[in-house]
Amino acid sequence: MNSRINYCRLLGLTAVVGLTPFQPLRVCAASDVEELPLPAWVAEGDTRLAPPLGGALLPEMLPDPAEENANNPFKLFIPRSKLAAPEKPAPVKLEPISSELLSLSENTEPDIFLLDPQRLLSETQTEDLQRLLAYHATGARITAYILLLNKDQTLPANFEVSRLASGALLQKTSCLLVYPLGQPTRARFFMSKEIGQTAPIGQLTALAQDCIRGALQVSDDVEQLQRFATQLSIRLFWLERACKLGDTEQVAPARPSLETNTTAELLPEVTSEPVKNGVWPDYLQKWKRSLIQVLCGLAVFIALLIAGLTAWRWKKKQISRTVWLLPEIPDHPLRFGGPHAGGCGASVDFG
Amino acid sequence: MRCPRCNNDSSHSEIQCSTCNFELRQLHDLFGRKTVQLERVTDSAHCLRLRDGRDIEALLEEFERTFPQVFVSLYIGVLPTGLKSAEVAFWFLNTAALGTSDYRRLNEYAIVLVLDPVTKSFAVSVGYGLEQALPQKSLEKIMQSLRTQFWHGEHARAIKGCISQLGKRIRQGAKGVKKEEDIIPPQSAEDFLDDSGLGLVRSQPRRNMRDVEAPSGPEAQPSEGSTE
Numbered sequence: 001m002n003s004r005i006n007y008c009r010l011l012g013l014t015a016v017v018g019l020t021p022f023q024p025l026r027v028c029a030a031s032d033v034e035e036l037p038l039p040a041w042v043a044e045g046d047t048r049l050a051p052p053l054g055g056a057l058l059p060e061m062l063p064d065p066a067e068e069n070a071n072n073p074f075k076l077f078i079p080r081s082k083l084a085a086p087e088k089p090a091p092v093k094l095e096p097i098s099s100e101l102l103s104l105s106e107n108t109e110p111d112i113f114l115l116d117p118q119r120l121l122s123e124t125q126t127e128d129l130q131r132l133l134a135y136h137a138t139g140a141r142i143t144a145y146i147l148l149l150n151k152d153q154t155l156p157a158n159f160e161v162s163r164l165a166s167g168a169l170l171q172k173t174s175c176l177l178v179y180p181l182g183q184p185t186r187a188r189f190f191m192s193k194e195i196g197q198t199a200p201i202g203q204l205t206a207l208a209q210d211c212i213r214g215a216l217q218v219s220d221d222v223e224q225l226q227r228f229a230t231q232l233s234i235r236l237f238w239l240e241r242a243c244k245l246g247d248t249e250q251v252a253p254a255r256p257s258l259e260t261n262t263t264a265e266l267l268p269e270v271t272s273e274p275v276k277n278g279v280w281p282d283y284l285q286k287w288k289r290s291l292i293q294v295l296c297g298l299a300v301f302i303a304l305l306i307a308g309l310t311a312w313r314w315k316k317k318q319i320s321r322t323v324w325l326l327p328e329i330p331d332h333p334l335r336f337g338g339p340h341a342g343g344c345g346a347s348v349d350f351g
Numbered sequence: 352m353r354c355p356r357c358n359n360d361s362s363h364s365e366i367q368c369s370t371c372n373f374e375l376r377q378l379h380d381l382f383g384r385k386t387v388q389l390e391r392v393t394d395s396a397h398c399l400r401l402r403d404g405r406d407i408e409a410l411l412e413e414f415e416r417t418f419p420q421v422f423v424s425l426y427i428g429v430l431p432t433g434l435k436s437a438e439v440a441f442w443f444l445n446t447a448a449l450g451t452s453d454y455r456r457l458n459e460y461a462i463v464l465v466l467d468p469v470t471k472s473f474a475v476s477v478g479y480g481l482e483q484a485l486p487q488k489s490l491e492k493i494m495q496s497l498r499t500q501f502w503h504g505e506h507a508r509a510i511k512g513c514i515s516q517l518g519k520r521i522r523q524g525a526k527g528v529k530k531e532e533d534i535i536p537p538q539s540a541e542d543f544l545d546d547s548g549l550g551l552v553r554s555q556p557r558r559n560m561r562d563v564e565a566p567s568g569p570e571a572q573p574s575e576g577s578t579e
Contacts, residue, residue: 324418324525329459329480335352337366337375340458341444343352345476346490347437350501 096156110168184215198243207235355437389447395428403507440476484524
């Protein structure tokens with residue numbers, strides 16, 4: 001039954017489609033032309049058709065944005081205030097953080113890696129971040145410190161960052177991140193001199209790019225900070241391996257740059273992995289010295305083995321080419337009446 | 352020295368054992384004074400497999416080549432009741448003609464090994480010439496090291512080990528001389544035939560062969576085994 005109905009529908013559709021090409025012909029027939037009125041032309045002209053820009057009619061033909069929004073059903077649920085073009089935020093006036101607050105950060109213990117003198121984060125968030133940075137410090141040579149600022153704050157111009165954390169930044173290889181909460185693009189990095197001399201500028205730029213990119217994936221301020229810190233920890237590990245920090249054998253060319261401003265020095269290139277130096281893969285770098293020692297020991301052992309085998313073969317060959325002669329028989333008394341042997345011997349019972 | 356019968360210590364100049372009065376004459380009374388022939392390997396008890404026997408014989412041949420004065424004989428057999436293997440070894444050394452093609456070797460440089468599989472005893476006895484190179488203590492140490500292998504029934508392995516250790520001990524007390532390896536080729540066909548070890552069956556083919564190879568040579572003498 002259904003198939004019969006479908007067949008009828010198909011026939012009807014075919015008839016409509018088949019008639020459609022002929023309809024203009026029927027419209028254009030001579031009898032119909034006489035019946036249709038011609039359009040009346042207005043002398044002053046329609047202002048809508050006036051060429052606005054160099055004779056181009058296209059902008060005037062475009063639908064009105066308001067009408068388009070009305071026709072779009074999805075936009076009916078969005079308030080008009082939101083549909084309006086976003087206004088540019090007013091420029092925030094940055095103020096330097098007060099020296100009293102900074103002095104609080106200067107007196108903190110060296111093992112406090114999160115410097116939050118204004119208590120911008122809650123206790124739980126502070127502990128989480130502090131735990132992350134402490135864990136990083138246990139395994140990395142580059143210790144990470146974070147100084148937290150408010151959105152509209154900045155560091156004073158002549159502030160000496162080495163005084164922070166009781167001078168711990170100068171005592172070890174470290175990286176200080178000055179982070180305005182909610183504005184990761186304004187974050188600033190301060191690296192130790194050792195890093196500044198060994199790390200290439202592209203590496204540092206990629207580090208900053210990755211950290212900012214990771215933070216901008218979320219909108220929450222605290223979560224941005226956490227993502228920023230996580231990326232920073234990862235990238236510092238990469239930087240440490242790439243620059244072979246702590247390896248005194250490698251001497252990199254000196255480079256005067258010490259400070260990296262993320263907003264000023266962002267470069268378009270993005271490196272996802274650290275640059276590999278030398279022929280050793282990353283997973284063998286840790287065991288490089290032990291591996292060399294084992295290989296040397298093995299080579300010495302093989303050399304000794306070959307020398308021993310050669311000496312043994314030479315000695316065996318010499319023995320095979322040698323006959324052994326005994327001294328003449330000394331004068332001896334006959335024992336037990338034996339003319340040739342006197343009972344020198346031994347026996348064993350194995351029953 | 353130890354008495355082969357009672358195994359007690361005796362002085363170097365005793366004609367008889369001070370404990371049991373043992374001397375060679377007692378063995379002569381038992382076995383007679385006839386000289387017996389003893390080959391390199393005599394296995395009258397059939398303890399050795401054919402392959403082991405050949406291996407031991409090859410080892411003894413190599414041993415004699417390394418020590419040109421020394422030769423070793425191995426006797427494996429069931430001994431008469433009341434006789435010890437050390438006594439029989441002593442008797443062999445003093446009365447047997449040991450099986451060697453080189454008659455320049457003296458029994459003073461001989462080593463006799465005697466194994467009795469029934470009484471489960473193994474003895475070694477050396478002549479006067481080897482007493483300095485193979486003292487009593489060395490021989491006892493060698494015997495002690497072989498006990499386990501004999502107890503497990505590994506007779507061939509034990510005997511090979513014994514010969515190897517005897518060789519090492521003798522090498523320590525002997526003087527090494529480089530072996531002469533110059534082999535002089537035979538000067539004539541006769542020399543070749545004499546040294547080749549080939550025995551001729553008939554005299555006629557031999558004469559013909561000589562005529563062909565050495566026509567100017569002397570005529571061949573008919574061999575003892577010839578049929579003509």
